[in-house]
Amino acid sequence: MNDSWRENRRRLRNLLADRAIFGLEVEESAELDGLSEAFPDMDLEMMDRVAAICHLALGIATPEPLPAVLREQIRAASRNMLE
Amino acid sequence: MCQTILQRVAAGDSSAVDDCLAAYGALAWSLARRHCRNHADAEDAVQEAFVGIWQAAARFDPEKGTEATFVTMIVRRRLIDRHRKTGRRLETASLEEQPAVAEKHTKQVEILEEAELVRRRMADLRPDERRVLELAISEGMSQSEIAEAMSLPLGTVKTHARRGLLRLREMLEADPVDSSTGAKP
Numbered sequence: 399m400n401d402s403w404r405e406n407r408r409r410l411r412n413l414l415a416d417r418a419i420f421g422l423e424v425e426e427s428a429e430l431d432g433l434s435e436a437f438p439d440m441d442l443e444m445m446d447r448v449a450a451i452c453h454l455a456l457g458i459a460t461p462e463p464l465p466a467v468l469r470e471q472i473r474a475a476s477r478n479m480l481e
Numbered sequence: 482m483c484q485t486i487l488q489r490v491a492a493g494d495s496s497a498v499d500d501c502l503a504a505y506g507a508l509a510w511s512l513a514r515r516h517c518r519n520h521a522d523a524e525d526a527v528q529e530a531f532v533g534i535w536q537a538a539a540r541f542d543p544e545k546g547t548e549a550t551f552v553t554m555i556v557r558r559r560l561i562d563r564h565r566k567t568g569r570r571l572e573t574a575s576l577e578e579q580p581a582v583a584e585k586h587t588k589q590v591e592i593l594e595e596a597e598l599v600r601r602r603m604a605d606l607r608p609d610e611r612r613v614l615e616l617a618i619s620e621g622m623s624q625s626e627i628a629e630a631m632s633l634p635l636g637t638v639k640t641h642a643r644r645g646l647l648r649l650r651e652m653l654e655a656d657p658v659d660s661s662t663g664a665k666p
Contacts (some may be wrong), residue, residue: 401528405615411490411647412643413634414596415642415643415646415647416639416642416643419558419614419617419642419643419646420561420623420624420642421561421562421564421565422616425604425634441545443507443545443554444650445646445650446554446558447545447546447550447551447554447609448646448649448653449554449557449618449646450546450550450551450553450554450557451546451550451595451599451630451653452599452603452614452618452619452646452649453497453512453553453597453619454549454550454553454592454595454599455595455596455597455599455600455603455620456596456600456603456615456618456619457511457515457618459509459592460512461507461511461592461593462510462514463506463507463510464502464505464506464507464509464510464527465510465524465601467649468510468524468528469502470529471528472498472506472527472528472531473498473502474534475528475531475532476498476531477495477498479532479535479536
């Protein structure tokens, strides 16, 4: 593995972390897409999952019920999608 | 073998939609309420998020994490995308603005237990890394807002965020939370 390979892999990992925490600019998203093709073994959602776990740990001490009207809207929309 | 709710959604089982809403509706709504400007914005975000969940359900892999984590991941993406499009930061509602607590579904109890375990692991991060992650993820602050709040250069904020997330990932891989119960195996 040469330096360029290592550097590109590190850059992809950093972009995945940035996306998971702050989101990406359009150019960064394009860069991520290009790099991800070069590293098909990389789990592209690994950082998103860790950020999600952090969010769960930090943000939901008091879950609030989904409003009934909204629940019905989601159910109705899902029928069209899943049938 | 017993399928998870998301695997049933992916298989087109329409009853799984109700189960998914019962198990994770409060989670998605709570995340959106906490980070959206108002009620209408939160409603739109949650509707978009559930469309994303139905579309992505086939990608859910119980070997890689819990359903709650997967659902949170999709909801976060929608919230980040919405706020980047509108150029606004994720705004955080105060606890006083948040109404009644949901009746705790079994899955929600598991989610809270998992959250507590992860919170304990976050305590092992370096203080600056932990603080940056808290401000970015829980408070929805941008890199420049965190830089100002913590009196740090922008590049340092980015480095702390990346390193913190990587270190947490390593900790979770070394000592994972069980994906079916939220408990340590």
